[in-house]
Amino acid sequence: MTDPVPLAAFRFGHGLPLPAGAPTDPEAMLAQLAGPDPGLALFPGPTPAEVQAQFARSMEARLVARKTPRKSPERKAYNGVLREVEDQLELFLRLQIARGLDSPDGLRERLVRFWADHFSALPRLRDQRAILVSRIDHAIRPHVTGRFADLLMAVELHPGLLLGLDQVASVGPNSPAGQRKGQGLNENLAREMIELHTMGVGAGYRQDDVRQLAELLTGLDVTIAEGAVFVPRKAEPGSETVLGQIYGPEGLGPIRAVMTDLARRPETARHLARKLVVHFLSDTPDEALVARMAEAYLAADTALLPMIRVLLNAPAAWEPSLQKARQPFDFMVAALRGLGVDGAAVLRMGGKPFRRMIREPMQLMGQDWENPRGPDGWPEAASAWITPQGLAARITWAMEVPGRLIEAGAMPEPAAFAARVLGDMAGQGDLALWAARSESPREGLGLVLASPAFNRR
Amino acid sequence: MRDLNRRMFLRGGAAAVLGCSAAASPWLTTVTLAGGVPAFGERRLVVVILRGAMDGLDALRPVGDPMLARLRPKLSSAGGPGLPLDGFYALHPALAGLAPLWSAQELAFAQAVSTPYRDKRSHFDGQDILEAGTGLDVPQPEVRDGWLNRMLQVVPGLQSETAYAIGREAMPLLAGSAGVRSWVPEQRLNLSPQARLLLERVYHEDELFRDAALEAMELAEELNAEDLRAAQDMAAMDPETMAPEMPAPPPRAGRRLADIDRLADFAADRLRGESRIAAFSLSGWDTHRRQDTTLGPSLSGLERLILQLRAGLGPVWGQTVVLCMTEFGRTAAENGSQGTDHGTGGTMVMAGGALRGGQVFGTWPGLEEAALYDRRDLMPTSDVRAWAAWAMRGLFGLERGVLENAVFPGLQMGADPRILR
Numbered sequence: 001m002t003d004p005v006p007l008a009a010f011r012f013g014h015g016l017p018l019p020a021g022a023p024t025d026p027e028a029m030l031a032q033l034a035g036p037d038p039g040l041a042l043f044p045g046p047t048p049a050e051v052q053a054q055f056a057r058s059m060e061a062r063l064v065a066r067k068t069p070r071k072s073p074e075r076k077a078y079n080g081v082l083r084e085v086e087d088q089l090e091l092f093l094r095l096q097i098a099r100g101l102d103s104p105d106g107l108r109e110r111l112v113r114f115w116a117d118h119f120s121a122l123p124r125l126r127d128q129r130a131i132l133v134s135r136i137d138h139a140i141r142p143h144v145t146g147r148f149a150d151l152l153m154a155v156e157l158h159p160g161l162l163l164g165l166d167q168v169a170s171v172g173p174n175s176p177a178g179q180r181k182g183q184g185l186n187e188n189l190a191r192e193m194i195e196l197h198t199m200g201v202g203a204g205y206r207q208d209d210v211r212q213l214a215e216l217l218t219g220l221d222v223t224i225a226e227g228a229v230f231v232p233r234k235a236e237p238g239s240e241t242v243l244g245q246i247y248g249p250e251g252l253g254p255i256r257a258v259m260t261d262l263a264r265r266p267e268t269a270r271h272l273a274r275k276l277v278v279h280f281l282s283d284t285p286d287e288a289l290v291a292r293m294a295e296a297y298l299a300a301d302t303a304l305l306p307m308i309r310v311l312l313n314a315p316a317a318w319e320p321s322l323q324k325a326r327q328p329f330d331f332m333v334a335a336l337r338g339l340g341v342d343g344a345a346v347l348r349m350g351g352k353p354f355r356r357m358i359r360e361p362m363q364l365m366g367q368d369w370e371n372p373r374g375p376d377g378w379p380e381a382a383s384a385w386i387t388p389q390g391l392a393a394r395i396t397w398a399m400e401v402p403g404r405l406i407e408a409g410a411m412p413e414p415a416a417f418a419a420r421v422l423g424d425m426a427g428q429g430d431l432a433l434w435a436a437r438s439e440s441p442r443e444g445l446g447l448v449l450a451s452p453a454f455n456r457r
Numbered sequence: 458m459r460d461l462n463r464r465m466f467l468r469g470g471a472a473a474v475l476g477c478s479a480a481a482s483p484w485l486t487t488v489t490l491a492g493g494v495p496a497f498g499e500r501r502l503v504v505v506i507l508r509g510a511m512d513g514l515d516a517l518r519p520v521g522d523p524m525l526a527r528l529r530p531k532l533s534s535a536g537g538p539g540l541p542l543d544g545f546y547a548l549h550p551a552l553a554g555l556a557p558l559w560s561a562q563e564l565a566f567a568q569a570v571s572t573p574y575r576d577k578r579s580h581f582d583g584q585d586i587l588e589a590g591t592g593l594d595v596p597q598p599e600v601r602d603g604w605l606n607r608m609l610q611v612v613p614g615l616q617s618e619t620a621y622a623i624g625r626e627a628m629p630l631l632a633g634s635a636g637v638r639s640w641v642p643e644q645r646l647n648l649s650p651q652a653r654l655l656l657e658r659v660y661h662e663d664e665l666f667r668d669a670a671l672e673a674m675e676l677a678e679e680l681n682a683e684d685l686r687a688a689q690d691m692a693a694m695d696p697e698t699m700a701p702e703m704p705a706p707p708p709r710a711g712r713r714l715a716d717i718d719r720l721a722d723f724a725a726d727r728l729r730g731e732s733r734i735a736a737f738s739l740s741g742w743d744t745h746r747r748q749d750t751t752l753g754p755s756l757s758g759l760e761r762l763i764l765q766l767r768a769g770l771g772p773v774w775g776q777t778v779v780l781c782m783t784e785f786g787r788t789a790a791e792n793g794s795q796g797t798d799h800g801t802g803g804t805m806v807m808a809g810g811a812l813r814g815g816q817v818f819g820t821w822p823g824l825e826e827a828a829l830y831d832r833r834d835l836m837p838t839s840d841v842r843a844w845a846a847w848a849m850r851g852l853f854g855l856e857r858g859v860l861e862n863a864v865f866p867g868l869q870m871g872a873d874p875r876i877l878r
Contacts, residue, residue, distance in 0.1 A: 069794060070746050124581055325665075363625065364641060373627050374601060386665050389639050392646045392673035399652065427662075434655050443652045450656060452663040 006423035007318055010457045011280060013106025015334030016421050021104040026312035032105050033145045033305060039099030039109055040141060043343055046088060048227070051134040052159070056224045058085050058127040088130040090351070092137065093359065093369050098343025100333040111144045111308075112136060113329065114279050119155045119197060120377040121164025132160035133370050148272065148302040149263035153256055156193060159227040162220055165189040165375065172218035172236025172250075185236075190214035192375050198262040200271035205243060212240040216247050216258060263302045269294035273307060281316050282323045283381050289314050320426060322456040325382035328365035330457065331394060332358060335449050338421035339402055357401050364393035386455070398449035403442045414444025427453040495612045495859075497619060497733040499776050500811065500852040503724060503766065504605060504630065504735075504845075507759070507783035508584060509742035512797050513804025514789065514835060515752055516552065517566050517817065521545030524824035528790040532797070535749035546817055551756035554764060558808060562815035563767075563774075565876065567805040567844045569819050571785060571837035578799035580743070583784030588630035590842055592867035602633025604842070605736060607864045609635035612853055617672075618731035623724055626738040638732075642723040646677035679726065713754065717762050725769025728777070742783060746796040763808045775810035778848050778877070786835050789824055802835030805844055811852065813878050818844070843870050851877035 008024040009016045023029045032038075046054075058081045065078035100109045116136045123129045139158040143151035155161055162168055170186035171178040178184060190213040195201050219235030222228055230252050239248025245261060247254040262268060273293035277285035289310070296306040311317060326334060336346070336358075346354070362369055366385060372378050379385075403411070412420070414435035422428040431451050438444035448454055515532055518539055519525055526533045539547035540556055546566075548555065558564035573593045574586045586593075590604025609615055615635055622628040622639040631637045648656065653674065660666040717739070724735040739762065741755040759781065767774050786803025802822070807814065822828050822836040830836040846860040846868060861868050 124579075364644060366639075368627075373629060373632055376601060382665060386669050387639065388669050388673035388676060389641060389644060391666065391669040392644050392677060395648070395656065395670070395673070396644070396646055399648070431659060434658055437651075438655060439649055439651045443649065443655075446652065447655050447659060451659045452666045455666070456663075 003424055004318060006425045007320065009106065009423070010322060010425065011317065012110060012312070014100045014109060014330060015337055016423050017337070018106070019102055019104045022106060023104075026309070026317075029107050029312060030305060030309055033108055033111075033308065037108060037141060038105050039103030039112075040137075042102055043095050043098045043347070045092060045095045045137050046134065048134065048138045051088065051131050051138075052227045054085060054088055055127065055131040055159075057081050059224045062125075062127060082126055085127060085130045087351075089133055089370070090354070090359070092130070092133045094347050094349075094354065096136070096329075097333055097336070097358070098346050100329075101337050101341070101346065102343040107308075108144060110280075110330075112141055114276070115140045115144055115151065115155075117372070117377040118275065119161065120372050120375050121161050121192075122371070122375065123164055124166075128160065128163050129370075132164050134158075135160040145305055146303070147263075148268075148297070148304055149260045151304070152193075152197060152263050153259050156189065156197070156259060157220070157228055159222045162189070162222050162228055165192055167217060167220050168222050170214060170218055170220075171234045172215060174237055175218060175235050176233040177231075178234070178236075185211070185214045185218065187211060187214040189220075190217055193217075193259075194262065196376055198271065199265055199267040200274075203267040203271065209242050213242045213258065216240040216242065216250075217255060219250055220255070264298070266294065266298060269297045273297065276307065276311060278380050280311065280324075281314075286314075286316055289316060322425075323382070324380075324457050325385045326455055326457045327378060327385060328362045328367035328390075328394075329369065331365065331455060332362055334421070334454070335398070335402075336405075338417070338449070339405055339445075341405055353404075357404060361393060361397045361401065364389070365397070366390045366393070382456070391450075394455065395446070395450040399443060399446035402445050402449070411441040411445065414438055414441055414448060417445055418448045421448060422453055425453055427451070495854040495856070497612060497614055497853060499773070500733065501728045501770070501773060501777040501809075502734050502848065502852055503728070503777065503779040503809075505759075505762070505779065505781040506584070506588065506628070506630065506736070506738045507742050507781055508626075508738050508740040509580060509783075510583070510785050510787055510799055511742040511755075511783040511803065512744060512748065512752060512787040513568065513783075513802070514786070515748065515797070516549050516756060516806070517542075517568060517804050518547045518549065519545060519568070519821065519824070520547045522821075522824050524789075528824060530791070531795050532748055532791045536753060543817065545821075549752070549756050551753040552760050554760045555808075558763070558767070559815055563808060563810055563812055564763075565807045565812055565814040565816055565818060567807065567818045567839065567841070569802040569822050569835055569838040570782075570805050570841040570844065571802050572841055574785065575801065576831070578785060578801075580784060580799075585629070587782060587784045587841070588628075590630070590845075590865045594867060603628070603630035604845070604864050605630045605734065606633030606635050606637065608849055608853075608855065609633075609637070609734070611855065611859050611863055616731060618727070620734035621724070621727050621732050621736070623720060623735060623737040626740075628736050628738065631734075631736050640676060640723065642680070642719040644677070645680065646673055647681070648674070680723070683722065683726075713758060714761050717758050718765050721762050721765035722769050725766055725771075728770060729773055739781075744787070744796050745792070745798060746794040748791070748796045751796070759806065763806075767808070767810075778807065778809040778811050778852060780845055780848060781806040781808075782841055782845070788833050789829055789835055790833070800834035801830045802837040803841075805841055807844070807848075807876065811877055813876055818874055818876060839871070840868060842868050844874070844876065846870050847874055847876055 005024045006016060009018050023032050061078040061081040065074040068074040103109055121132060123132045135155055135158045139154040143154055166186045166188040171183040173184045187210055191210050194205055194210060199205060215236040219230050219232060221231045221234060235250035237250060239246050242258055247258050270290060273290045274285055277290055293307045293310045296310045300306040415432040418428055418432040418435050431448060431453055435444040435447045438447055518533060521544060536550040539550050540553045541547045542559060555564050572586050574583050588603045609620055617636055618638060620631060620637045622631045622637055625641050656670060660670045720737055728735055739758060744751045763779060766779060770777055782805050783803050785801055787797035787800040792798055820838040822838050826832055828836055842865045846865055849855050850860060857870060861870055
């Protein structure tokens with residue numbers, strides 16, 4: 001019988017050694033998820049008002065600088081404000097790493113990452129980068145253990161997503177604003193809502209449903225002063241029919257109603273369940289497990305924990321062979337944890353060391369933080385991450401960075417380090433032997449961190 | 458339903474559709490009945506995305522059009538008159554180093570080209586559509602793969618080394634279901650012999666890690682050997698031949714060119730070996746202000762890239778086509794801050810020994826106000842995708858039907874412009 005502790009840490013957390021108080025069996029993990037968010041309590045971040053204010057400062061400075069010559073004081077001021085936006089963005093990354101390192105609720109942290117990826121979008125302007133990433137703390141985190149319908153609404157109505165998925169550019173063609181300016185629909189948010197966020201690609205909807213949903217969503221907008229707002233004069237008048245249901249007239253009520261209905265669709269249940277199994281267990285998921293999770297979700301009116309309960313209690317969840325690869329973010333958190341770097345240290349780190357040792361290496365490993373190629377997020381397949389480039393970057397990090405992070409003389413002995421970060425995972429014994437043969441503790445540590453045993457999950 | 462089928466086709470890629478029975482797909486017949494079998498063979502294709510909208514009217518100045526000097530009183534002769542090519546066009550002075558290629562018919566341009574993207578002139582959307590390779594009938598967010606990847610999906614014989622996306626920048630035109638390598642040329646993997654040996658042991662049982670590590674180590678070893686060779690060359694260089702009249706470039710420019718050399722050398726190395734396709738980006742083209750000082754360095758970088766590729770490819774340069782494309786052109790007139798703003802029609806730069814070069818392809822629309830698009834931009838007279846399509850048809854033997862439906866859905870390639878030798 002394999003010890004469940006390392007499996008819980010690898011498959012549903014951020015690796016070993018587990019923080020004090022971390023649960024390791026399904027019921028305890030679920031009980032912790034049902035309680036408050038310990039990661040957020042340890043490291044609270046910027047509030048929505050602070051992020052909105054920074055976004056407003058940036059957009060205002062942009063407008064002022066726009067028509068001024070090069071090197072004008074206005075442009076300099078704008079560049080200064082943009083740097084503050086970048087700093088805020090980087091603070092969110094540090095906070096995510098810090099919570100990943102120290103929170104005893106590793107599964108919650110992993111779920112936050114999962115849903116952040118599920119609701120991906122790309123900023124159109126550098127000014128928007130921090131407000132877009134703030135959706136994770138302000139729209140996703142509060143709902144990862146609640147109902148998907150609430151999660152969906154919180155995210156789709158978040159200013160970052162309204163900007164990133166072009167909803168701000170969508171105007172009802174027959175609305176007063178549309179008539180006056182000759183502007184029209186932008187279907188992006190409507191399409192991603194159906195295709196990526198709820199039902200899934202090709203799941204029994206038609207182009208006309210996307211278009212009708214886009215008409216229904218008109219009026220959702222973002223202002224510099226207030227953030228997300230509903231602007232009636234941009235809203236397409238009348239009712240719309242989405243998937244056979246009539247919604248209307250214009251307003252937030254029908255928009256919320258359509259999202260609730262989308263969340264309750266069986267196609268949505270299957271799409272979400274499948275993605276969860278693929279993310280946590282295997283790129284080739286067990287369809288029976290997917291079906292059971294989807295049933296649990298529908299029976300609980302889109303509550304997410306019943307679905308997680310089925311996942312955690314599936315025999316496949318405790319099957320010792322690991323089929324996935326840690327994504328670069330997870331690699332980084334697990335490696336830092338293994339090296340004894342805690343969240344406070346990550347927050348204290350200077351800007352340059354943080355970028356050189358953490359942020360840029362993640363980019364070289366293939367995961368430029370919060371910058372996936374498209375709104376469909378990061379790839380899942382292990383082969384998408386363990387590429388020559390991606391693995392070379394992991395090996396280089398493993399061999400070179402730990403020596404800079406750990407104080408001289410405090411470098412652990414390689415075999416003990418292998419036991420510390422791998423527990424009794426398969427291959428740990430052999431790896432400890434190989435690591436002991438390294439020329440130096442630095443290389444021994446590197447070998448452990450670069451090994452398949454450490455990089456799979 | 459037609460709509461959905463089209464989207465599935467784009468999504469899953471041509472290969473996926475060919476593999477299943479998507480009978481409703483309107484162009485499947487064209488694809489399956491295509492006669493010749495395409496192949497990668499010995500030909501090489503390099504695609505460079507010039508991010509930020511290169512000003513084609515400055516890179517390739519239509520000095521024979523009397524309107525040019527009137528629309529661009531300062532820019533049309535900034536840095537000098539440029540290098541006359543054919544009486545009508547002159548090369549920007551910063552590209553003058555490409556003159557030998559022009560004479561050897563290894564350099565060509567397509568003037569007044571554009572993607573189907575119009576009017577909004579956003580870099581983001583413009584690059585999206587350039588790399589997706591679609592028309593406007595397919596909303597961009599739906600297209601998750603790029604045209605160069607779709608080409609890889611339909612040519613048999615794809616190997617893991619066939620195509621490379623190079624550099625830190627994401628290359629959406631190569632994204633998709635066909636396997637593509639990526640590498641950042643700055644990546645090094647300095648391992649002690651013992652560390653390497655132990656890593657090989659540790660990876661031995663896991664095929665995914667073993668294969669990736671083996672390739673990474675081989676790549677890194679080659680790159681290390683080159684670094685060493687370059688250092689030795691530098692040390693052995695006769696000081697007399699180091700062109701003493703050339704002032705040393707300022708450090709910033711030096712770094713930029715060194716980055717470009719690394720990019721070009723890595724691409725050339727791969728392409729001399731098993732690779733046939735390479736793609737990467739050059740940025741620095743968004744010249745809204747003081748274009749007389751901002752465009753030159755970017756063009757020098759482009760010149761350096763082409764020369765370095767030519768030198769590095771050596772014997773296989775004759776089998777190679779380099780296509781440099783940008784998301785759109787810039788305004789016909791210079792603006793109030795001696796720059797240019799986002800426009801429409803632009804210029805494609807082509808180089809390579811496989812090219813029938815020494816000419817400017819495309820139809821010149823003229824610069825009179827009535828001839829301009831929206832009375833402000835160069836009017837596009839051809840689709841930038843058509844030139845890429847003809848290049849791929851010539852290089853790899855893809856059928857027209859495949860190019861017009863699977864690689865560039867909705868494209869009309871038009872008559873063969875015979876751009877290859």
